[in-house]
Structure formats: C-alpha cells, structure tokens
Amino acid sequence: MxxxxxxxxxxxxxxxxxxxxxxxxxxxxxxxxxxRAYYANPGxxxxxxxxxxxxxxxxxxxxxxPQLLTLGIGxxxxxxxxxxxxxxxxxxxxxxxxxxxxxxxxxxxAIGFTSKTSASIFLGRDTGEITYGRQAETIGASxxxxxxxxxxxxxxxxxxxxxxxxxxxxxxxxx
Numbered sequence: 001m002x003x004x005x006x007x008x009x010x011x012x013x014x015x016x017x018x019x020x021x022x023x024x025x026x027x028x029x030x031x032x033x034x035x036r037a038y039y040a041n042p043g044x045x046x047x048x049x050x051x052x053x054x055x056x057x058x059x060x061x062x063x064x065x066p067q068l069l070t071l072g073i074g075x076x077x078x079x080x081x082x083x084x085x086x087x088x089x090x091x092x093x094x095x096x097x098x099x100x101x102x103x104x105x106x107x108x109x110a111i112g113f114t115s116k117t118s119a120s121i122f123l124g125r126d127t128g129e130i131t132y133g134r135q136a137e138t139i140g141a142s143x144x145x146x147x148x149x150x151x152x153x154x155x156x157x158x159x160x161x162x163x164x165x166x167x168x169x170x171x172x173x174x175x
Contacts, residue, residue, distance in 0.1 A: 020072035027079035037062035043152030115149035
C-alpha cells in the first residue's frame with residue numbers, strides 16, 4: 001500500500017544528456033519499489049520487449065536499468081512518490097507539469113508512455129479516446145507514443161506493433 005507517499009522518489013529518474021528515448025510509466029509497482037528498479041516484477045515483459053524490438057543489444061535485468069543511459073534511453077514515471085497498482089494511486093502524487101519540464105529540458109527524440117493510463121493522465125483524455133502508437137501531440141520536438149502495457153495484469157491488451165514502430169523511430173527510420 002502506498003498510503004504514506006514520500007518526497008523522495010520511489011525509483012529515481014534515469015535521465016541525462018543526449019537522450020533519444022524516454023519511457024514514462026504511471027508509477028512503480030510494489031516489486032519495483034522493493035527492488036528500487038524499474039519494471040522489476042518477474043511477470044512484466046518490459047525488458048524482454050526492449051530486446052525483442054532491438055532497442056537493447058541483450059535482455060537487461062531490472063537491476064541493470066542504469067545502463068540504458070549508454071544507449072540513449074531514459075526512464076521515469078508520472079508519479080514518483082507513490083507505488084502500486086494504478087487504482088491505488090492518488091491524483092496528488094502525479095506531477096504532469098514536472099514531467100513536461102523534464103522532457104523539455106532533456107529533449108529526447110521520442111517519449112513512450114508505457115500504458116494508456118500514463119498517456120491518459122498526461123494528455124488529459126480518457127483511456128478510451130487514446131489509440132496506441134504515435135500521437136499528434138508533442139512535447140517540444142519530442143514525438144509521443146502510447147504503448148501497450150507490459151504488465152502481467154494487462155497481458156490481454158499487449159501488442160508488439162506499437163513497440164516496433166517506436167523502435168523504428170529510435171533507429172532513425174520513419175514511424
């Protein structure tokens with residue numbers, strides 16, 4: 001339970017200069033909080049998916065997430081202070097304006113929201129109004145993508161195609 005939200009991030013941002021891509025989730029899971037690593041639940045397909053679409057040269061373990069910076073990939077969440085399932089998070093924990101400021105500062109080529117929920121919170125639209133793939137909106141020059149969640153709880157919605165389209169843009173092909 002995340003009732004006692006902290007001022008310290010549950011899992012620190014992985015952001016830095018020369019980013020080409022930033023993944024943005026809603027908030028860390030309970031397992032990610034415990035391990036202080038992104039997408040750490042063994043049932044989450046984030047790390048295998050990155051490798052499957054050739055965003056990483058090998059399958060990373062969650063604890064290896066800081067190494068993504070060497071590939072020009074960053075990680076963050078809209079809610080840095082709380083953890084758990086989306087229905088356990090409070091609206092006070094989300095910092096949409098702070099996220100947008102960070103993205104304008106680092107200016108990645110693309111931002112991938114790792115669920116319709118995170119995209120919905122950022123874009124201010126219902127999840128039913130959001131489609132997977134590249135969005136019309138941008139943050140500065142950063143393209144926005146909405147990706148199917150890799151969470152084990154969302155397995156029935158998973159589709160690799162939007163992940164592949166994002167990987168094409170990352171590698172310099174049109175998406």
